[in-house]
Amino acid sequence: MKLTIIGGGLAGCEAAWQAAERGVDVALYEMRPYKTTGAHRTENLAELVCSNSLGSNLPNRASGLLKEELRRMGSLLIKCADASSLPAGGALAVDRDQFSGLIKSTLEAHPKIRIIREEVTTIPDDPAIIATGPLTSPALSRALAKLTGEDQMYFFDAIAPIVRADSIDMSIAFRANRYDKGEMEEGDYINCPMNAGEYMRFQKELLAAERIVLRDFEAGEIEKGVKAGSDHFFQGCQPVEIIASRGERSLAFGPMRPVGLTDPRTGRWPFAVVQLRQDNLAGDLYNLVGFQTNLTFPEQKRVFRLIPGLENAQFERYGQMHRNTFIAAPKVLTPNGEFRQKTGLFAAGQLAGVEGYAGNIASGLLSGLNAVQYLRDEAPITLPLTTMTGALMHYITHADLKDFQPTKAMFGLLPKPGDEMRRGKRERFEFYVERARHDLEAYLATSEFMS
Numbered sequence: 017m018k019l020t021i022i023g024g025g026l027a028g029c030e031a032a033w034q035a036a037e038r039g040v041d042v043a044l045y046e047m048r049p050y051k052t053t054g055a056h057r058t059e060n061l062a063e064l065v066c067s068n069s070l071g072s073n074l075p076n077r078a079s080g081l082l083k084e085e086l087r088r089m090g091s092l093l094i095k096c097a098d099a100s101s102l103p104a105g106g107a108l109a110v111d112r113d114q115f116s117g118l119i120k121s122t123l124e125a126h127p128k129i130r131i132i133r134e135e136v137t138t139i140p141d142d143p144a145i146i147a148t149g150p151l152t153s154p155a156l157s158r159a160l161a162k163l164t165g166e167d168q169m170y171f172f173d174a175i176a177p178i179v180r181a182d183s184i185d186m187s188i189a190f191r192a193n194r195y196d197k198g199e200m201e202e203g204d205y206i207n208c209p210m211n212a213g214e215y216m217r218f219q220k221e222l223l224a225a226e227r228i229v230l231r232d233f234e235a236g237e238i239e240k241g242v243k244a245g246s247d248h249f250f251q252g253c254q255p256v257e258i259i260a261s262r263g264e265r266s267l268a269f270g271p272m273r274p275v276g277l278t279d280p281r282t283g284r285w286p287f288a289v290v291q292l293r294q295d296n297l298a299g300d301l302y303n304l305v306g307f308q309t310n311l312t313f314p315e316q317k318r319v320f321r322l323i324p325g326l327e328n329a330q331f332e333r334y335g336q337m338h339r340n341t342f343i344a345a346p347k348v349l350t351p352n353g354e355f356r357q358k359t360g361l362f363a364a365g366q367l368a369g370v371e372g373y374a375g376n377i378a379s380g381l382l383s384g385l386n387a388v389q390y391l392r393d394e395a396p397i398t399l400p401l402t403t404m405t406g407a408l409m410h411y412i413t414h415a416d417l418k419d420f421q422p423t424k425a426m427f428g429l430l431p432k433p434g435d436e437m438r439r440g441k442r443e444r445f446e447f448y449v450e451r452a453r454h455d456l457e458a459y460l461a462t463s464e465f466m467s
């Protein structure tokens with residue numbers, strides 16, 4: 017049994033591992049380093065292109081539940097994330113190089129996996145998974161558009177800048193996690209506090225700052241008919257200047273909200289806070305949380321240095337805007353992630369309409385398993401809709417196409433408890449988690465899923 021997997025990202029690597037572990041010969045194609053995407057910076061497999069956080073690790077959060085399920089189902093990538101984790105409160109943040117390195121060495125050592133560094137520009141005739149992500153190369157994007165008969169749907173995202181830790185003025189900034197009163201020195205985040213005057217000035221300069229003209233950004237790759245506007249960004253990754261344009265206080269209620277962050281110098285919550293999260297194991301790089309941006313590089317330097325504590329910040333990487341490609345999954349894919357136009361061809365990851373690192377790993381895991389089922393001529397695997405993984409995969413292939421956006425794990429995708437009106441939020445979340453655990457165990461006990 018042979019399977020081609022295109023894209024050595026989060027979904028492609030997970031799919032390759034799952035299929036190979038079940039005896040399938042996998043050819044995994046990755047175009048880097050010969051052709052890059054504009055956002056990836058290394059030739060690593062499963063490179064994390066922006067944040068180094070895979071989201072919440074708390075069991076009573078949707079993203080935490082998703083990871084718990086992935087651990088239970090034997091995800092290679094979550095195992096590697098756990099092994100390369102960094103302190104980040106309740107989140108699963110990783111040293112990105114260690115994370116990618118572990119995945120690369122594991123896949124390279126697998127006797128059933130062959131890694132081929134080559135761009136794929138046509139749709140394979142034989143069984144395959146396309147997991148080329150939001151930055152699918154233009155040639156393959158065109159081939160996909162031809163296959164599906166759908167116009168490509170392009171959206172835009174933006175990534176946050178990274179600064180050197182030793183350039184942050186710690187006589188102004190302070191370490192703390194939200195609500196960690198009394199444990200300031202042990203906080204995982206560095207917080208830059210602002211008073212009302214500093215905030216208003218920052219907000220004004222941010223709005224007036226020069227932005228990168230979209231057409232210049234990915235010379236020639238952005239196809240006609242696409243405009244950059246707020247509606248073209250995913251909610252969770254909106255540029256900070258777009259959030260600022262929504263209203264004077266929108267940043268203070270959004271990425272700069274100060275709740276639970278007591279400034280040790282005043283003993284009070286500041287008016288607003290810019291949080292920085294550790295970005296590498298060495299702890300010498302920090303990213304500005306929620307500060308994805310499309311400002312020009314000189315303007316980022318000028319405006320972000322207005323943040324108290326960052327007056328002399330050295331930028332390791334500036335924020336950037338990028339293309340985001342995905343297919344109309346509810347129309348194009350069957351519930352098991354197979355293209356309606358071509359049996360034996362699967363889509364996985366962000367290209368298939370899943371958002372977020374952990375979600376893309378989940379999508380890769382299931383597409384790998386379903387490709388194996390296809391090769392074995394067995395029925396596809398459909399997880400219970402009450403599990404976070406099952407609900408997410410169900411949503412992307414059943415959502416209303418009119419408003420379809422790549423979607424991440426959230427409790428809102430799960431079937432309601434029925435007596436919801438009588439439950440509080442915490443009680444409802446506990447119910448979702450317990451039900452998901454129970455139903456996944458019951459499913460795994462009765463299926464041949466693990467073999």
Ligand SMILES: Cc1cc2nc3c(=O)[nH]c(=O)nc-3n(C[C@H](O)[C@H](O)[C@H](O)COP(=O)(O)OP(=O)(O)OC[C@H]3O[C@@H](n4cnc5c(N)ncnc54)[C@H](O)[C@@H]3O)c2cc1C
Pocket residue numbers: 022023024025026027028045046047048052053055056062063064065066067068069070134135136137147148149150151152153156173174175338339364365366367371372373374376
């Ligand atoms: C710049 C950026 C920032 C993001 N930030 C975050 C974030 O902070 N948090 C978060 O949860 N999610 C983020 N996302 C969304 C998403 O979770 C990630 O993009 C994630 O890596 C997607 O996983 P994937 O496996 O679908 O694609 P990828 O991980 O991008 O993997 C796709 C791989 O396919 C390769 N490829 C592309 N075309 C071809 C071809 N024709 N032939 C061979 N190989 C090819 C690419 O080089 C790449 O390695 C971001 C996305 C982008 C683009």
